[in-house]
Amino acid sequence: MSAKVRLDHAHLHHLLRQMLRIRRFEAKCVELYQAQKILGFLHLYDGEEAVSVGVMEALAAEDAVVATYREHGQAIARGVGMGGLMAEMLGKQEGCCRGRGGSMHIFDRATRFYGGNAIVGGGLPLAVGVALGDKMQGRNAVTVCFFGDGAVDEGEFHESMNLAALWSLPVLFVCENNLYAMGMALERAEAETDLFRKASAYRMGGTAVDGMDVVAVESAARSAVERIRSESGPQFLECRTYRFRAHSMFDAQLYRTKEEVEAWRKKGPIERFQAWLQDSGLIHEDEIRRIEAEADAEIEAAVAFAEAGTLEPIEELERFVTMERVPA
Numbered sequence: 001m002s003a004k005v006r007l008d009h010a011h012l013h014h015l016l017r018q019m020l021r022i023r024r025f026e027a028k029c030v031e032l033y034q035a036q037k038i039l040g041f042l043h044l045y046d047g048e049e050a051v052s053v054g055v056m057e058a059l060a061a062e063d064a065v066v067a068t069y070r071e072h073g074q075a076i077a078r079g080v081g082m083g084g085l086m087a088e089m090l091g092k093q094e095g096c097c098r099g100r101g102g103s104m105h106i107f108d109r110a111t112r113f114y115g116g117n118a119i120v121g122g123g124l125p126l127a128v129g130v131a132l133g134d135k136m137q138g139r140n141a142v143t144v145c146f147f148g149d150g151a152v153d154e155g156e157f158h159e160s161m162n163l164a165a166l167w168s169l170p171v172l173f174v175c176e177n178n179l180y181a182m183g184m185a186l187e188r189a190e191a192e193t194d195l196f197r198k199a200s201a202y203r204m205g206g207t208a209v210d211g212m213d214v215v216a217v218e219s220a221a222r223s224a225v226e227r228i229r230s231e232s233g234p235q236f237l238e239c240r241t242y243r244f245r246a247h248s249m250f251d252a253q254l255y256r257t258k259e260e261v262e263a264w265r266k267k268g269p270i271e272r273f274q275a276w277l278q279d280s281g282l283i284h285e286d287e288i289r290r291i292e293a294e295a296d297a298e299i300e301a302a303v304a305f306a307e308a309g310t311l312e313p314i315e316e317l318e319r320f321v322t323m324e325r326v327p328a
Helices: 007-032 050-057 072-078 082-089 121-138 151-155 155-166 195-202 212-231 260-263 269-279 285-307
Strands: 064-066 143-148 171-177 205-210 234-238
Touching: 007 072, 007 082, 007 212, 007 269, 007 285, 050 072, 050 143, 050 171, 050 212, 050 234, 050 269, 064 121, 064 151, 072 082, 121 143, 121 155, 121 171, 143 151, 151 155, 151 171, 151 195, 151 205, 151 285, 155 171, 155 195, 171 195, 171 212, 195 205, 195 234, 205 212, 212 234, 212 269
Parallel strands: 064 143, 143 171, 171 234, 205 234
Antiparallel strands: none
């Protein structure tokens, strides 16, 4: 059973605003990457915005988030500031990880955002550890762990699911099933393509939801979180979504056709939700333009903050390799 989502004017506009902030932030990241101001790898969330926005709406401030390497959208939806996020992308020490993490390793202590992970499935055991720590300390907190469909074949996926169920840990496993594990199509790698069914092997509740529908995702996530808090055990949520851009900026996308991508774009989460709001008389064109302008202004301010930032001095290259002692 899905939990009811508040469908008032303010909340619906908030959902649209959050998705637009993510989409336009990443569009700016593409510009900066092409200008060689962002270096290294860049994995974009374009098309999957409804997943992170919907899930984050179900969380409380004390809850924790463990993300993937495609985590810009997850970080923004969780409340990580755009200034520190963009500075991190540009490798500046004003970034949320002092410029040492870059695109794939965003961390923010204030929002309990425990970062992306460049290893496929690498965040799964970390999420189990965070949830175990919270439980042992008596915190009423849920840990959400995001991962892609490719991670379900990793050993740590099964180990983490097993331990979370065995120890009744408050973990919400969120599988962002975008149909391709890098270049491997789901049906070529999985005998069971309904990934939520894997949860039953660990006696864990699991469900699938349309990951292109932000209201449906929020409803399903709220239900899952409520069950975790009341039953003190993990839940599995499969969000069926699609990434519009390549796996990374280095991906030639030879494994799928342009026609397939365009077909999915027509049912994109922002386009679909915005059209529904307009058709229902819940938003007007001038309100959409205002939300877009506000997002653009926020992003431009973040870029200015990042570009004005500083690089870490070479003398601190070895800092944080070992723990620093705090004076008594």
